Amino acid sequence: MRQLLLCPPDYYGIEYEINPWMSRARGAEVPVAQAQWKGLFEKLSSLDCKIELVPPQPKLPDMVFTANAGLTIGRRFIPSNFRHEERAGEAPHFARWMEEHGYEIVWLPKDLYFEGEGDALFGGDVLFCGYKFRSDINSHRAVADLLGCLVISVELVDPRFYHIDTCFCPLPDGGAFWFPKAFDEYGQRTIRDHLRDLIDVVEEEAVHFSCNAVVLGRDIVLPEGAPKLVETLTDRGYTCHPLPMSEFLKAGGACKCLTMFMPQRENV
Amino acid sequence: MFSETIILRGHIIDSLILPKVLDQILTQGGEFKIGEIKIGQNRVDQSFARIEVSAPKHELLDDIVLRLRQHGAEVVEKKDVELEPAPADGVFPKDFYVTTNQQTFITLDGAEIEVHPALMDCAIVVDREARRATAKKFHEVRREMEIVVGHQGIRVVPVQRSTERTDVFEFMSTNISLEKPKSGIIREMATELQRARTEGGKILVVAGPAIVHSGAVPHLEKLIEWGFVGLLFAGNALALHDIENALFGTSVGIDLKSGSLAERGHENQMRALNVIREAGSISRAVETGALKSGIMAACVRHGVEFVLAGSVRDDGPLPEVITDTLKAQDAMREKISGVSTALMMGTMLHSMAVMNILPATVKTLCVDVNPAAVSRLTERGSFQSLGLVSDLEPFLRELTVALAR
Numbered sequence: 001m002r003q004l005l006l007c008p009p010d011y012y013g014i015e016y017e018i019n020p021w022m023s024r025a026r027g028a029e030v031p032v033a034q035a036q037w038k039g040l041f042e043k044l045s046s047l048d049c050k051i052e053l054v055p056p057q058p059k060l061p062d063m064v065f066t067a068n069a070g071l072t073i074g075r076r077f078i079p080s081n082f083r084h085e086e087r088a089g090e091a092p093h094f095a096r097w098m099e100e101h102g103y104e105i106v107w108l109p110k111d112l113y114f115e116g117e118g119d120a121l122f123g124g125d126v127l128f129c130g131y132k133f134r135s136d137i138n139s140h141r142a143v144a145d146l147l148g149c150l151v152i153s154v155e156l157v158d159p160r161f162y163h164i165d166t167c168f169c170p171l172p173d174g175g176a177f178w179f180p181k182a183f184d185e186y187g188q189r190t191i192r193d194h195l196r197d198l199i200d201v202v203e204e205e206a207v208h209f210s211c212n213a214v215v216l217g218r219d220i221v222l223p224e225g226a227p228k229l230v231e232t233l234t235d236r237g238y239t240c241h242p243l244p245m246s247e248f249l250k251a252g253g254a255c256k257c258l259t260m261f262m263p264q265r266e267n268v
Numbered sequence: 269m270f271s272e273t274i275i276l277r278g279h280i281i282d283s284l285i286l287p288k289v290l291d292q293i294l295t296q297g298g299e300f301k302i303g304e305i306k307i308g309q310n311r312v313d314q315s316f317a318r319i320e321v322s323a324p325k326h327e328l329l330d331d332i333v334l335r336l337r338q339h340g341a342e343v344v345e346k347k348d349v350e351l352e353p354a355p356a357d358g359v360f361p362k363d364f365y366v367t368t369n370q371q372t373f374i375t376l377d378g379a380e381i382e383v384h385p386a387l388m389d390c391a392i393v394v395d396r397e398a399r400r401a402t403a404k405k406f407h408e409v410r411r412e413m414e415i416v417v418g419h420q421g422i423r424v425v426p427v428q429r430s431t432e433r434t435d436v437f438e439f440m441s442t443n444i445s446l447e448k449p450k451s452g453i454i455r456e457m458a459t460e461l462q463r464a465r466t467e468g469g470k471i472l473v474v475a476g477p478a479i480v481h482s483g484a485v486p487h488l489e490k491l492i493e494w495g496f497v498g499l500l501f502a503g504n505a506l507a508l509h510d511i512e513n514a515l516f517g518t519s520v521g522i523d524l525k526s527g528s529l530a531e532r533g534h535e536n537q538m539r540a541l542n543v544i545r546e547a548g549s550i551s552r553a554v555e556t557g558a559l560k561s562g563i564m565a566a567c568v569r570h571g572v573e574f575v576l577a578g579s580v581r582d583d584g585p586l587p588e589v590i591t592d593t594l595k596a597q598d599a600m601r602e603k604i605s606g607v608s609t610a611l612m613m614g615t616m617l618h619s620m621a622v623m624n625i626l627p628a629t630v631k632t633l634c635v636d637v638n639p640a641a642v643s644r645l646t647e648r649g650s651f652q653s654l655g656l657v658s659d660l661e662p663f664l665r666e667l668t669v670a671l672a673r
Contacts, residue, residue: 132338136340137278137285137338137339137340138278138340138342140278140279140340141277141278141279141314141340144278144279144312144314145314148312149312150279150282150311150312151278151279151283152279152282152283153278153279153283153285153340154283155288155339184288186283186284186285186287186288187284189284190283190284193282
């Protein structure tokens with residue numbers, strides 16, 4: 001059974017602007033956001049997984065996006081080094097909670113920005129890592145040193161898709177669904193070289209953060225607004241669970257951003 | 269070219285980061301040289317590459333490196349050169365760096381500056397305030413001048429073989445001996461001279477008196493008239509024998525038409541000297557009409573600068589001959605800027621002296637009837653120097669025919 005980390009949206013809101021989706025003028029509707037998060041929590045709970053909750057902290061509205069807490073492999077937790085000061089305050093809370101829950105905390109050098117599972121997703125035995133907008137490519141090397149696995153670094157080129165988990169979602173059968181234009185040409189070639197059966201997501205659906213999905217075996221929890229993708233995934237034998245995520249999209253996040261696998265892999 | 273060394277580490281092959289970085293360097297107008305590369309053996313092994321990135325301008329290099337940093341390039345910090353003051357006038361500090369004729373850069377306060385000129389067997393004198401590095405000979409150095417010592421912070425850029433076009437210097441890797449056919453090579457040389465003239469490069473001719481003895485004067489005159497000679501370096505003998513020939517039809521008393529000793533021919537050289545000394549200079553003798561033909565007269569008429577350097581064997585010498593060796597070297601060095609091709613004919617020692625002051629970028633062709641002289645000269649040059657064993661008259665005759673086409 002997979003274990004997931006979520007953070008209730010008690011303090012969630014658009015209080016600053018650190019990506020093209022965020023606009024303080026267009027704030028999140030708090031009751032709607034809470035209902036959407038509850039919907040996600042309940043959907044995930046109904047699937048084959050166990051959910052842990054990290055206590056939310058005032059003045060850290062984005063703590064709800066636990067995918068950026070760090071990267072968990074086995075009992076090791078690599079906390080994020082956030083690029084933006086606005087989010088840097090989250091790191092000690094996540095680290096403390098993980099430590100209290102028996103994880104070994106392994107910090108990366110402070111000068112290497114790394115935003116956790118948001119920019120580091122396993123596809124097969126390869127760890128695909130996004131860089132430029134948030135994580136530094138040199139943090140990928142540090143992660144590779146720590147884990148001893150093949151780390152493929154891909155450059156993100158569309159600021160709307162600033163983390164790799166916003167435009168790329170590996171599937172357990174070895175494929176992935178992705179929005180290719182979010183990557184530069186080399187990144188696209190690299191991903192094609194390493195993964196077969198890639199499903200391209202069209203832009204109209206990608207902008208609904210359709211790739212920001214939580215995959216639990218054959219179940220895929222994703223934001224609503226991607227009928228074509230749902231159809232393709234259904235044809236491949238997956239069960240899709242589209243959920244309304246409008247209030248979190250306003251902050252540039254959706255299902256996957258709200259979830260961290262604990263661990264993402266038992267070992268590498 | 270300015271350069272920085274960068275290091276890439278990680279899964280740079282699988283992630284296509286290495287090809288991306290190399291492509292980016294070229295796209296932005298830079299160049300690269302891979303200094304070292306280690307490719308991981310197993311799937312999880314990381315790779316390593318040390319790459320020298322260069323660009324014609326400092327700002328462009330900074331811009332390229334800034335972009336490469338985004339892809340994980342670490343810049344290798346450059347060490348500054350070590351400097352020591354000259355202990356006395358004309359003396360370099362112990363361990364002074366001896367220059368080569370290749371393009372050279374030094375790192376000063378973290379940034380590179382180019383050493384000018386690219387002159388071999390000098391020391392590098394550094395003016396910190398003006399951020400200037402100059403290659404200087406012994407006699408130019410003054411006490412307390414700051415001089416580069418050791419080898420730290422120095423980068424030498426050897427002349428590279430061009431990948432765009434090949435010329436006679438590049439496809440010929442050995443000297444052309446007596447036994448080999450020469451017409452093809454001479455035609456290529458003619459093409460090279462034409463190219464140099466078209467591109468505005470100065471052609472330097474270094475010539476010995478054998479030009480006159482072998483009867484090649486009319487050919488060299490043609491080269492001068494056609495604008496293929498931008499600068500002439502020679503000794504007293506070439507000029508004097510040429511003038512004697514112009515005035516009396518003899519060279520050291522030998523009638524150049526019949527090849528026999530002219531009557532009282534031994535006097536002609538002294539009389540020729542006297543004509544020029546009386547005029548005050550070679551150029552004045554041309555102006556007054558006392559000297560009408562020959563190599564030197566052609567130079568004066570066509571505004572070709574010449575430097576005549578003296579030796580202990582000289583008769584006279586002619587008024588323009590510089591008898592102070594150091595001053596002669598200085599005069600030669602002063603004139604060589606802009607020289608792209610040098611044609612050295614029939615004088616081993618003078619050619620050697622010129623080789624010593626030419627940057628490695630200058631293409632040199634050495635022609636001499638003595639194979640040993642050709643070997644000694646071309647051994648001193650870069651791969652851009654080519655030797656041809658030939659008598660001078662047939663060589664120049666064929667060269668002028670090829671150029672006339």
